[in-house]
Amino acid sequence: MPYEPPTHTVERSIRATTGARIIAGVDEVGRGAWAGPVTVCAAVTGLRRPPAGLTDSKLITPKRRTELAGQLEEWVTAHALGHASPEEIDGMGMTAALRLAAERALEGLPVRPDAVILDGKHDYLGEPWQVRTVIKGDRSCVVVAAASVIAKVRRDAMMAELGEEYAAFDFAANAGYPSPAHKAALEQWGPTPHHRLSWSYLDALPQWRHLKKVRISAEAAALESGGQLGFDF
Structure with missing residues (x-):
């Protein structure tokens, strides 16, 4: 399906209306996985023309995505x-x-952004950051698309390394997300130290259900009862 390449339209709007000069794009990967971390990339690009083929990481083949991530890391x-x-x-x-992962990414930048473009409709970052949320920002905004590709490739590589230690879980192929091989390995071996034990997948595994953790963070309870996000996969 043809798609429009991402542009700097949102960045230019933020510059014009707020005076911000350094604008970071932020995107995450791993939110719906059963295993592994949630990973956020923060990228700053300026208004330069991006490498050819840049778009939402999910629209790019794995091989091209890996090539593009290398180009982007030199270009940003x-x-x-x-x-x-x-x-x-x-x-x-x-x-x-x-929020924690995004803060770590933003604080890891050599310069502090004046504004942040966050992919999606929910602002999980909040103050003191000046945030603009953009639905499908990973497809429409150059700076968010760049963050999307880098985050996806680097987390996939991390999960592939874990897959060398836990071969039955096929992390190199599923990156910790649900898959038949992943479920079969869970049924036989139970969760690894890299699995999320508060996730509802354990409800379908009677022999391992006793390992499920209940979230005890008061902050988490307050945030999720407010209906901002509901990501209990």
Whole structure:
């Protein structure tokens, strides 16, 4: 299906209306996985023309995505990754874990952004950051698309390394997301130290259900009861 390439339209609008000069694009990957961290990339690109073929990472073949990520890491003005571990996700819930990973990514940049473009409709980052949310920003905004590709490729590589240690789970193929091989390995072997133990997939595994953790973070309870996000997969 043909698609329109991402542009700098949103970045230019933010510059014109707020005076912001350094604008970071932020996107995440791993939110719906059963295993592994949630990973956020923050990228700064300026208004330069991006490498050819840039778009939402989900629309790019794995081989091309890997090639493009290497090009983007050299092309962007700056980028940084932030992660929230399965233990942190279990302890505070996904909303708070996303914020933690995003803060780690933004604080890892060599310069502090004046504004942040966040993919999606929910602002899980909040103050003190000046945030603009953009639905399908990973497809329409250059800076968010760049963050999308880098985040996806780098997390996939992390999960592939875990797959060398836990071959039955086929992490190199599923990146920790639900798949038949992943479910079969869980049924036989139970969760690894890299699995999220508050996720509802354990409800379907009677022999391992006793391992399920209940989220005890007051902050997480307050955030999720407010209906901002509901990501209990």
